Amino acid sequence: MMALHLSFEEFRAYFSDGILTADELQELFCSIDGRQANNLDIDKLSDYFSQHLGEYLHVLSALENLNISILKAMDKTKEEYQGSSVLGQFVTRFMLRETSSQLLSLQMSLQCAMEAVEEQSSPTWAP
Incomplete structure (x- = not known):
């Protein structure tokens, strides 16, 4: 190889x-x-x-598992959504919106953390 x-x-x-x-x-x-x-x-x-993963080992592992879970849910949604009842489709749409909302919230928190770290790392930053 x-x-x-x-x-x-x-x-x-x-x-x-x-x-x-x-x-x-x-x-x-x-x-x-x-x-x-x-x-x-x-x-x-x-x-x-x-060698430098530290606490991020758990974070990255959880994200990998989350990604797999989301992809499985998307596959199931693709297979079953069309044949679902109107109520079933409503619940699916709600679950998708809620999942998206939770991911966006997490992304916003990460973005704030990244900005704070970058601000502290900036050469012009003084404590």
């Missing part, structure tokens, strides 16, 4: 967050790569982030 690699340009395009400088991104790339080549092994990148 052939290993997948990421060039520094691809790495920078994906990981650039407006806070780390190009030099800092290059330093991170090289520290993960270890070989000082311009093609980072994807497995090394995965290993690097795996």
Whole structure:
């Protein structure tokens, strides 16, 4: 099996967050790569982030399970919605709206957290 690699340009395009400088991104790339080549092994990148998951291991695992559950529900909805009663279709639409509302609320909370972290990480931020 052939290993997948990421060039520094691809790495920078994906990981650039407006806070780390190009030099800092290059330093991170090289520290993960270890070989000082311009093609980072994807497995090394995965290993690097795996070491730093902390509490996010549970978050990402829960999101993966949520994604699977939502996809299963969508498949079932697709199969059964047309043949459902008017009341059954109403309940399905309600469940879809409620699910969407809950996801949007979660997304808004995450967005606020990201903005707060980015604000604190900004070079002009002073405590």
